[in-house]
Amino acid sequence: MKxxxxxxxxxxxxxxxxxxxxxxxxxxxxxxxxGGLNSGKTTSFPPADGSExxxxxxxxxGSLDDASGSGAGGLGDNASDEYKRLHGxxxxxxxxxxxxxxxxxxxxxxxDRMVMNADFLKQSPGTRIVVEGNTDERGTNExxxxxxxxxxxxxxxxxxxxxxxxxxxxxxxYGEERPLFFGQNEDSYAQNRRADFVAE
Amino acid sequence: xxxKTFSRIRTTLLLALIMALPANALAxxxxxxxxxxxxxxxxxxxxxxxxxxxxxxxxxxxxxxxDLLAKALKFHGIISIIPSSDYGGRQDADWRNFGxxxxxxxxxxxTSTGINFEMRLMDVAxxxxxxxxxxxxxxxxxxxxxxxxxxxxxxALTGTPGIASTQIAFVSLEGNAKEVYITDILGLKRRQxxxxxxxxxxxxxxxxxxxxxxxxxHSGNPNLYITxxxxxxxxxxxxxxxxxxxxxxxxxxxxxxxxxxxxNGNPDLYMLDSQGNIIEQLTKGAGINVSPTxxxxxxxIVFxxxxxxxxxxxxxxLRNRRTQRITFQGTxxxxxxxxxxxxxxxxxxxxxxxxxxxxxxxxxxxxxxxxTSDLSHHESPQWSPDGNQIIFSKRDxxxxxxxAIMKNGSEQRALFSFAGSHTYPQWTR
Numbered sequence: 001m002k003x004x005x006x007x008x009x010x011x012x013x014x015x016x017x018x019x020x021x022x023x024x025x026x027x028x029x030x031x032x033x034x035g036g037l038n039s040g041k042t043t044s045f046p047p048a049d050g051s052e053x054x055x056x057x058x059x060x061x062g063s064l065d066d067a068s069g070s071g072a073g074g075l076g077d078n079a080s081d082e083y084k085r086l087h088g089x090x091x092x093x094x095x096x097x098x099x100x101x102x103x104x105x106x107x108x109x110x111x112d113r114m115v116m117n118a119d120f121l122k123q124s125p126g127t128r129i130v131v132e133g134n135t136d137e138r139g140t141n142e143x144x145x146x147x148x149x150x151x152x153x154x155x156x157x158x159x160x161x162x163x164x165x166x167x168x169x170x171x172x173x174y175g176e177e178r179p180l181f182f183g184q185n186e187d188s189y190a191q192n193r194r195a196d197f198v199a200e
Numbered sequence: 201x202x203x204k205t206f207s208r209i210r211t212t213l214l215l216a217l218i219m220a221l222p223a224n225a226l227a228x229x230x231x232x233x234x235x236x237x238x239x240x241x242x243x244x245x246x247x248x249x250x251x252x253x254x255x256x257x258x259x260x261x262x263x264x265x266x267d268l269l270a271k272a273l274k275f276h277g278i279i280s281i282i283p284s285s286d287y288g289g290r291q292d293a294d295w296r297n298f299g300x301x302x303x304x305x306x307x308x309x310x311t312s313t314g315i316n317f318e319m320r321l322m323d324v325a326x327x328x329x330x331x332x333x334x335x336x337x338x339x340x341x342x343x344x345x346x347x348x349x350x351x352x353x354x355x356a357l358t359g360t361p362g363i364a365s366t367q368i369a370f371v372s373l374e375g376n377a378k379e380v381y382i383t384d385i386l387g388l389k390r391r392q393x394x395x396x397x398x399x400x401x402x403x404x405x406x407x408x409x410x411x412x413x414x415x416x417x418h419s420g421n422p423n424l425y426i427t428x429x430x431x432x433x434x435x436x437x438x439x440x441x442x443x444x445x446x447x448x449x450x451x452x453x454x455x456x457x458x459x460x461x462x463x464n465g466n467p468d469l470y471m472l473d474s475q476g477n478i479i480e481q482l483t484k485g486a487g488i489n490v491s492p493t494x495x496x497x498x499x500x501i502v503f504x505x506x507x508x509x510x511x512x513x514x515x516x517x518l519r520n521r522r523t524q525r526i527t528f529q530g531t532x533x534x535x536x537x538x539x540x541x542x543x544x545x546x547x548x549x550x551x552x553x554x555x556x557x558x559x560x561x562x563x564x565x566x567x568x569x570x571x572t573s574d575l576s577h578h579e580s581p582q583w584s585p586d587g588n589q590i591i592f593s594k595r596d597x598x599x600x601x602x603x604a605i606m607k608n609g610s611e612q613r614a615l616f617s618f619a620g621s622h623t624y625p626q627w628t629r
Binding site for chain 1: 333334335336337338341344345348378399401402417420421422442443444446447460462465466467488489490491504506510511532534535548555579580598623624
């Protein structure tokens, strides 16, 4: 293809300069109403038959073959920064844990929180939780979704090792899609590299 | 038929040249390569289209649609447009004087049911018509006609149809929700595809854009859905296993997909049929495995894994399951997209703290080539259907916007002016 267009251009350019060099004076007018087409054909676009895509007919909550569940409610957060720093999105009695950049292992300084979370869950045996994994905005979206899933899985497994029944917990990954802090600085990034423990 | 016309012209010209030119004249010409960074573009004029019923009277409709065709032609990166103000938009200008290689002359007339359009591609040097077409349809279909003719013109010039009639999908954050939208290449019209009012990620076109799959969180678990783009009534869940169901690579025929599932703890790749039944597990416990993309012939995939610590690209041969790493430079390498026309992978590579777009051949030891270099993050590269361009999501202040760039790194430009922050671009014919 490259070659073809190149040849074409070269020839066009050469032919043009040839004509100029030869002092060709014939005015190159292309008549706009030169009659019928020398080439080509008619394409008819069929009228819409009603099966076309319509914006009034979108896949929406409730129209699908699965129930709308706890995911409803959008991505917003209304709490104060002070509250968010203390609790992340974790439920009362449970504390979020934070991660190092690009890491999914539970940090040494987070083990006390994990023990407290396990104690809380032992004291309220009826509580089921979802462990939510998040990353900061650095890194690519899809990798971050997988990284945050692994953070949530590691946090869940840690609680299992502390004696919590795995069937009481599920994980969900939000990657970088649902930041709690919006600054482009290390402080916001550190707050967003987080797993929350949310009672269901 | 077009090809034949061209061959004839070329042969005639070639013979004339051989007879007329001094021996060294050809060698002095700059060789034009459309993938070179510095390229002399093909010069086009698209004067105002004329209403056949009112010749000599220029209407806004005729100006707007000539401009639309000019923009669509220019989008291909190999064509420059002579501004119509240079020659007053007249169809009978002395084109050689204005340096035009080609001119498109268009006229239209309204009918009882809609409109007829006639457009003709004229070769200025040869003073001949190369390719003409007429279109008839409703007024709603005028943009479709213009785009369709643009693709014919590009086909006549390069042998490959243009990409004006293609579709781009992306995720847009507006208010508290991320939803999938689809648009044409010039962003004239945007249509919403999902309305879950929650979080949607990783849209993927299926079977040449007749369907679209995506992952939505609205049920409380990231499940995979597929929607029929021709008839949006039919949307169904095709994988709702516990944990992630996301970022599938659809086989070119749409019969299979390779999906990341985390139901067994680790995010691994699985081959599934189009109904969502697992056929085979492809990776097992070796770090994160995401973002697969299929080679056009279906024999291989390239995907992201951090099995050696940092995310890098790996190619798996689906015939024997042999897997090899292909990226060794850059801190992280992710989000591969396999060119539809050649063995070339576009991906984002973390270089000096900034994500840049690179291309690399899918084999060990291949040298990566930079496509972008400015100090903003460039993410989620995807090839154009003709394999000449790459779109990506670029950080622009607080928002992400969709940009396009030629694969040689030229012509970087923002594509759309829609509201919202835009990520996860996808492109299909």
